[in-house]
Amino acid sequence: MKKNKPKKMEIDCYQCEDQSKCCRFGAWIDLEEAKKILSDPKRTEFNLVLIPEAMSILESERALHTLKEYGISVNNIIVNQMVPENPSCKFCSERRSHQQERLKEIQQKFNGVKIKKLEAFKEEVNGVDALKKVAGILYIKS
Numbered sequence: 001m002k003k004n005k006p007k008k009m010e011i012d013c014y015q016c017e018d019q020s021k022c023c024r025f026g027a028w029i030d031l032e033e034a035k036k037i038l039s040d041p042k043r044t045e046f047n048l049v050l051i052p053e054a055m056s057i058l059e060s061e062r063a064l065h066t067l068k069e070y071g072i073s074v075n076n077i078i079v080n081q082m083v084p085e086n087p088s089c090k091f092c093s094e095r096r097s098h099q100q101e102r103l104k105e106i107q108q109k110f111n112g113v114k115i116k117k118l119e120a121f122k123e124e125v126n127g128v129d130a131l132k133k134v135a136g137i138l139y140i141k142s
């Protein structure tokens, strides 16, 4: 990583007055570099992953807002852990119905961002095979 002198930072250190002698000087350079990478759409794709529940939606709205302030745009909203259709199970059907309501809310709140749905898996998503399965659903089917 290049060790250029950082430009005027948007963050301030509460301990050090002189930026060049700041206790977090190294971290600031890394942060600037990270910002460059994260705000370059050629190098970074940003996906927000949420679950269709109120708290998660709020957190994602906040994250989207913060990213926007840094000039980082979000490519996709991934709605994770959607309950699959299962008419024979009352629990699943009710849960799914609640999730569908939250999904509508997500579509309204994140209007303009592509929304992808991911159904809940029986097992924990762990390992290359499971990740390939998820990638197939997110990037090939939809």
Ligand SMILES: [Zn+2]
Pocket: 086, 089, 090, 091, 092, 093
């Ligand atoms: Zn069920």
